Amino acid sequence: MAGKGEPQRWVTHQGYELLLIEHPRFQAAFSRQGGQLLHFRPRGQRPWLWCASHWPRGGAIRGGVPVCWPWFGRHPTEPGWPSHGWARLSDWQLLASEADEQGMRLTWQLALCDWQVTLEVELGTGMRLCLRTRHQDTHTCQLSHALHAYWQVSDVTRVALLGLEGASGHDLLARSECRQRGELRVEEGCHRIFRRGGPLQLQDLAWQRRLAIDTSGAANSVVWHPGSRPLTDVGWHEAQGFICVEAASCGPDSLSLAPGDEALLSLHAELV
Numbered sequence: 072m073a074g075k076g077e078p079q080r081w082v083t084h085q086g087y088e089l090l091l092i093e094h095p096r097f098q099a100a101f102s103r104q105g106g107q108l109l110h111f112r113p114r115g116q117r118p119w120l121w122c123a124s125h126w127p128r129g130g131a132i133r134g135g136v137p138v139c140w141p142w143f144g145r146h147p148t149e150p151g152w153p154s155h156g157w158a159r160l161s162d163w164q165l166l167a168s169e170a171d172e173q174g175m176r177l178t179w180q181l182a183l184c185d186w187q188v189t190l191e192v193e194l195g196t197g198m199r200l201c202l203r204t205r206h207q208d209t210h211t212c213q214l215s216h217a218l219h220a221y222w223q224v225s226d227v228t229r230v231a232l233l234g235l236e237g238a239s240g241h242d243l244l245a246r247s248e249c250r251q252r253g254e255l256r257v258e259e260g261c262h263r264i265f266r267r268g269g270p271l272q273l274q275d276l277a278w279q280r281r282l283a284i285d286t287s288g289a290a291n292s293v294v295w296h297p298g299s300r301p302l303t304d305v306g307w308h309e310a311q312g313f314i315c316v317e318a319a320s321c322g323p324d325s326l327s328l329a330p331g332d333e334a335l336l337s338l339h340a341e342l343v
């Protein structure tokens with residue numbers, strides 16, 4: 072627990088250890104499991120991130136910004152291993168946190184065998200996450216990863232994602248290659264992996280909000296929503312309130328890391 076006057080304190084909720092932050096500029100929450108940013112709300116605004124109200128015991132929390140690492144989706148060779156890797160199921164260590172009037176900077180770390188990953192998070196009027204992976208194995212290893220953000224929206228079928236015009240990618244629902252024409256709207260589910268990162272905008276007219284979401288530096292921008300496919304423990308109405316727009320390097324854009332190499336992935340958002 073932090074001392075009096077400090078912006079952060081630890082609590083337990085639904086069996087998870089949470090770090091709650093009350094800063095003059097924003098409110099936020101992380102879970103130790105996953106080093107996962109679950110909630111971020113700049114003062115006077117609606118929350119930016121969506122999070123399911125029910126959290127499974129021993130599973131992954133659906134919401135906020137899960138870190139998918141060291142693989143994204145299904146493991147390429149081990150079908151029994153968990154979807155999206157170990158990071159969101161493991162307890163991370165909070166290495167450092169500093170606050171000033173502008174905001175806070177936190178560093179989380181997870182070490183697994185010869186691998187080490189840190190998540191640096193800056194929160195203030197906007198949010199910036201940077202995932203840094205190193206490994207000291209003796210041979211080159213494959214890495215795929217994602218910052219799998221669940222953005223809170225008024226209604227997924229009524230928002231528009233701008234900035235992917237002309238981008239090519241893979242549509243996993245249609246099982247075909249795709250090229251985005253105009254703005255992206257989600258009517259009945261979406262699962263597209265675009266082969267480009269860059270500046271995007273999530274426009275929510277009902278909430279009169281436009282978020283600039285930057286996936287530059289990532290090889291892929293992933294857009295996902297299950298549509299009417301049920302999600303365990305998430306009601307249909309609750310699921311209408313998010314869209315995933317993710318920074319990732321996955322599939323053909325997975326990375327090969329030689330011993331001592333470092334891989335970076337970042338996601339940045341601000342209000343426009």
Ligand SMILES: O=P(O)(O)OC[C@H]1O[C@@H](O)[C@H](O)[C@@H](O)[C@@H]1O
Pocket residue numbers: 131133144154155219262293295
């Ligand atoms: O249900 P999970 O494991 O949390 O993953 C959520 C979704 O994440 C998406 O990024 C994947 O492409 C989907 O396949 C997956 O269903």
